Amino acid sequence: MNKWIIPQDWNAYGPAEHTMWDTLFARQVALLSNRAAPAFLEGLDVLRMSKPGIPDFTELSQRLQKATGWSVVAVPGLIPDEDFFENLANRRFVAGRFIRKPEQIDYLQEPDIFHDVFGHVPLLANPVFADYMQAYGQGGLRSMRYGSIHRLARLYWYTVEFGLIRDGAGLKLYGAGIASSAGESRFAIDSDSPNRLRFDLRRIMRTKYRIDDFQQNYFVIDSFDQLLRETQDTDFGPLYADLETQPEIEISAILPTDQVLTRGTQSHVARGSVDWNSRN
Numbered sequence: 001m002n003k004w005i006i007p008q009d010w011n012a013y014g015p016a017e018h019t020m021w022d023t024l025f026a027r028q029v030a031l032l033s034n035r036a037a038p039a040f041l042e043g044l045d046v047l048r049m050s051k052p053g054i055p056d057f058t059e060l061s062q063r064l065q066k067a068t069g070w071s072v073v074a075v076p077g078l079i080p081d082e083d084f085f086e087n088l089a090n091r092r093f094v095a096g097r098f099i100r101k102p103e104q105i106d107y108l109q110e111p112d113i114f115h116d117v118f119g120h121v122p123l124l125a126n127p128v129f130a131d132y133m134q135a136y137g138q139g140g141l142r143s144m145r146y147g148s149i150h151r152l153a154r155l156y157w158y159t160v161e162f163g164l165i166r167d168g169a170g171l172k173l174y175g176a177g178i179a180s181s182a183g184e185s186r187f188a189i190d191s192d193s194p195n196r197l198r199f200d201l202r203r204i205m206r207t208k209y210r211i212d213d214f215q216q217n218y219f220v221i222d223s224f225d226q227l228l229r230e231t232q233d234t235d236f237g238p239l240y241a242d243l244e245t246q247p248e249i250e251i252s253a254i255l256p257t258d259q260v261l262t263r264g265t266q267s268h269v270a271r272g273s274v275d276w277n278s279r280n
């Protein structure tokens, strides 16, 4: 349903808001050049608009349409799951239109336009990832009929938001929650604190996640093709039923069946997030 979509009202942004975008953009580009997946860095080009400052969704959508048929539309904030899935299933990415205030530059609770657009849009220009996001939306609508949205939400969290990828170039980030965060883009790649485990669909759908701090476990895919194949070729219906008989997995657990790429010290948690941020 389109009932949540509102005009972006690009002309209403003031100079301070455009400056905030430019500041965040420059900072993240510098941090990501050697940390983000090549596909993410290539996709950043669609964000280089003809006007400086916050991207105008009209121009942005024209560019994305050309690349993969996706568009970006503004919504007032978080919208109901069904409407979120419905938009994804139709290749529409819903984004907030407000930008964080200067005092929120390093942390805010609600996703703003910088997270939504800088974090998510680059990979929507990648044909394989673009297909994954649409399939996810269709799968989301399906998950509602099984009462299993929470399992699918975990898949989104550990891939779309906090996913890592390991390719010829080594370990790289692609998740939007990492890519839009100065602290977490360093932490996810450079820190010896978190565990990095090989992507495992069933395992992820049993795993809790934390929203209040950097992740303690990251899941690493080999390629976007692998991610699309393994999720699209699996019928989640029987999987959802089967997972109901399995115990939940804690946010920092390592199981005997996990393929561990790096075993973390978890020192960040022991030390507390304020400490880590101030040291870096």
Ligand code: PHE
Pocket: 132, 135, 136, 138, 139, 140, 142, 143, 155, 231, 232, 233, 234, 235, 236, 237
């Ligand atoms: N194959 C999933 C299902 O049967 C749909 C899906 C595809 C979900 C890709 C997430 C990502 O519901």
Ligand code: FE
Pocket: 111, 115, 116, 119, 120, 161, 176, 177
């Ligand atoms: Fe997000």
